[in-house]
Amino acid sequence: MALALISGGSGMIGTALSRLLLEKGHRVVVLTRDVMKRSEFGESVEWDGVHPGLWMDWIQKSDWLINLAGENIGGKRWSTEHWRAVRESRVFTGELLTEAVRRSSRKPSVMLQMSAIGYYGIQYAGDTSALDENSPPGNDRLAAVCREWEASSYKVEELGVRRLIIRTGLVLNRKAGVLPKLDLPFRFFVGGPMGNGRQMYSWIHIDDLVQGMLYLLENPGLSGAFNLTAPEPVSNAEFSRLLGRILHRPSWLPVPAFALKLALGEMSTLILDGQRVLPKRLQSESGFTFMYPDVQSALQDIYN
Incomplete structure (x- = not known):
């Protein structure tokens, strides 16, 4: 049994990971700003994510240190x-x-240090070149944050601690994250592609994500950066078509790019500019097997 100390453990990913760890017989301790709001999965220890404190005593008790903290x-x-x-x-916590x-x-x-595929920078619609762990970082603002995020904890390696960096894509979960926002228009029969629909989505089912994280934690020969995305990225248009079919709703009303830019401002890049990221190391070096390698099987599991 391992003792896992988790920062950011009350979020969508942290909750799912804590549940899995407990199911596998591990002990979970969550660092939280609100100790009165105890985690449903695991014990709670108070910290503010900024200052040293008594919570540090838990570091020497822990086997696995998992950093998921970060403003949405x-x-x-x-x-x-x-x-x-x-x-x-992100940076100060690391x-x-x-x-x-x-x-x-x-x-x-x-x-285990959380990161995101934003590290690679955006790919404009029509660019379908594949990105893997050997691809260079991007030069946009999100990529810059991801670089600092990953670098924030690199010194633990000098202290003899194995470090894993997890670069996630769109995490599919029915009750939280991006999917409830994407399926809302379909529920009102006004769903369709976003912009021109050619932008690529690199995604992962929440169950595959946490199973992948556990797999990496349990294998001491694995370290460094891993893309935790499904092996089959999908265009926004195809994602919208499949989502509509599974929800028994039409996918017929494209949302113009200008409307998204007007409504969301710069944040519209998260929807209009995609990335085709592949989990090269996870498949070729670790032997991990995805339960949901394609988006159709993932959406069917989530909604059915």
Whole structure:
């Protein structure tokens, strides 16, 4: 049994991962700002994500340190203030956890650092070239944040801790994340492609995501960056067609790009500009098997 110490454990991914870890017989301790709001899955320890404190005592007790913390990038319209919160909640947390590991007399055996495929930068519609873990980072604002996010905890490697970097795509979950926002127009019979529909979505079913994370944690020979995305990216148009079919709704009303830009501002890039990312290392080096390799099987499981 491993003791997993998780920052950001009360979010969608953290909750699903905590549930899986407990099912597998591991112990889960969640670092939280609101200790009175105890996690449904695991024990809770108070911290503020900024300052050292008594929570650091848990570092030397933990076997797995899992950093999922970060302000929701799509939670608000993008502004200078929101971007500051997005960056600082990721970078400062990684640096704080690294300092806690440095101070600890007993180190965790592994640290899992969350990141995102935004690391590679956006691909404009029509660019279907494949991106894998060897692809260079992008140069847009989101890519810059991802680079700093990943770098925030790199010093744990110098302390002898195996480090995993998890670059996720669109995480498909019926009750949280991006999917409830994408399926809402279909429920009102006004669903359809976004923009020209050619932008590629690199996605993953929530169950495959947390199973992949556990697989990497349990295999000591694996380290470094891994794309946790399904092996079959899909265009927005095809995603919309399949979503409509599974929901028994038409996919007939395209949403013009200008309307999304007007409504969402710069944040519209998350919808209009995609990425074709492949999980090369996860498949070729680790032997991990996806339960839902294609989007049709994933959506059928989620809705049926």
